[in-house]
Amino acid sequence: MSLKRKSLAAAALFLLAATYNASAESYCEQGKPLRLADVSWESGAFLTELLTKIFGDGYGCEIEKVSGNSLIMSHALITGDIDIYPEQWVGRTEVMNKARAEGTVRAAGHPYLDAREGWYVPDYVVNGDPERGIEPLAPELKSVEQLADPKIRALFSDPEEPSKGRFLNCPTGWSCERLNTAKLEGYGLDEYYTNFLPGSGAALDAEVASSYLRKQPVLFYYWNPTALMGTYKLLQLEEPAYSDECWDGLTSSDPKTQACAFPLGEVVYDVNVKFADQAPDIIEILSKATIPLETINEALAYMAKEKAEPADAATWFLKNYAHLWTNWVSTEAAEKINQGLN
């Protein structure tokens, strides 16, 4: 009897589950809007537009784009005011580390793998550029340690403090700014270089672009994937290999006596966990949507060269890299996305 009852209950449950599954509509068909963080940097803006096209055209989602800086958007993701944060570097901010540990936010996939960042100089500083008539100014420059050399220092001289070189750090308040400041101290370069904060991403880009056009040397921090990387020929200075031990010393102890390269960045699509539970269909697509780093650099360089909007770059990508993204979505959605491109 009891066995019968149990099996009956099990059967009922199974049936219920089956009907539920059959009638399970996709997240967007339930009429819920998909809220994306519209972050301002190039690759973030590109990814936001790409997701907008994929989910908006392919799956009929109503897309709401909310703009704000990285920190405010991270908070909005934790509180559930937005659903997807398209490009988050893992382990860079306390707030996100805590949210990940508490389980309010989780990664749903990787927009690209192995993001690199570091200290760069234009390639012509070391190798020259016969085509543009530039003699190499510092042919021996290879690694960060050589920056202390007075001859090299003089190349990057800071007009506001001519006795020192100028190191262009990250814009004020970004997490990379603190790390670079620590590295400058760890390499013992803080007495030879001013830790120059450009204030905004636009100002940093403008200074690098201007130096490149004037064929002048410039020393700066930069990261992949970016239009700048796709547009100019830049050289990354070598640093001691990354180790957990060195990194811990760099981020926690004072004074800092050593430093090393940035870890290869893990970059993810971050989603709010409550949203993720309600939208398995969307999470599944995100988990597949990984783009090779060179392809993103290429799309961003297209954006910069043609002065295209991020939305146009997304269209360009969808037109030229169909073999990539058609694997992420259903055939039906792929058709709809293709229709949207014309």
Added chain:
Amino acid sequence: MFPKSLEFSISQPINDFVAFLIESYGETFRAISNFILSGLLQIEWVLRALPWWGTILIFMAVAYLCVRNYKLPLLVGALLMLAGMLGLWDLTMQTLALMLMATLISCLVGIPTGVLVAKVRVMRNILIPMLDIMQTMPSFVYLIPAIMLFGLGKVPAVLATIIYGVPPLIRLTSLGIRQVDQEVVEAALAFGSSSRQILFGVELPLAVPTILAGLNQTIMMSLSMVVVSSMIGARGLGQQVLEGIQTLDVGKGLEAGVGIVILAVVLDRITQGLGQSQRRD
């Protein structure tokens, strides 16, 4: 929909022009930039080398000379003291140096231009719309090319501050001169004064209170550019505000904000007092 055939874009020629300027005259612009920078660094060096109490005393003395009472100097002293106690002394001095440099150039450019606007009708018709453009054009639009030409940091910050801050000085100088009683000018003419003597002996002295009101407005508007300046790499109070905002450190941002307000109140009351004492004389 607006017809596509009528659309045009000036963005590509402008981009090409800016690139051309940088490639061909980049070094000339950097030389101008270094010249302005050396003046600014000297002001900054003096302000930062003075002991803190010396600076406060100088400010109190200037305030006293402007108003001839004890209330304002005491207020000025207390406010500057507060800025120091909030740990903002060095940043405040850096911002002050930038303000002083911008105000100095604003006066050198603004007062003669104001006289020109008052005297020459054609100049008025050309310059007044330009002043409107200077005050409404979003600053980053001209700041990014300015950075590419003049480099990051203090110099483009000074330029941006002048562009935004100088219009009231020009407007009020012109107003002050046009408001001078025509009978006074006629009297001077009757005594056989030349037009130069009329300008320097009659019109400008009578316009001083209005010009000072313009200077006061210029300083106030310059202070509202402090945060924008920090977004192009100028150090000072603005940088701390920016840092506070970017890292959601509300308290830190507010502290630096208070520093800017203190600087504004001090400079405002001193220039206002100067204007009023001129009026009394």
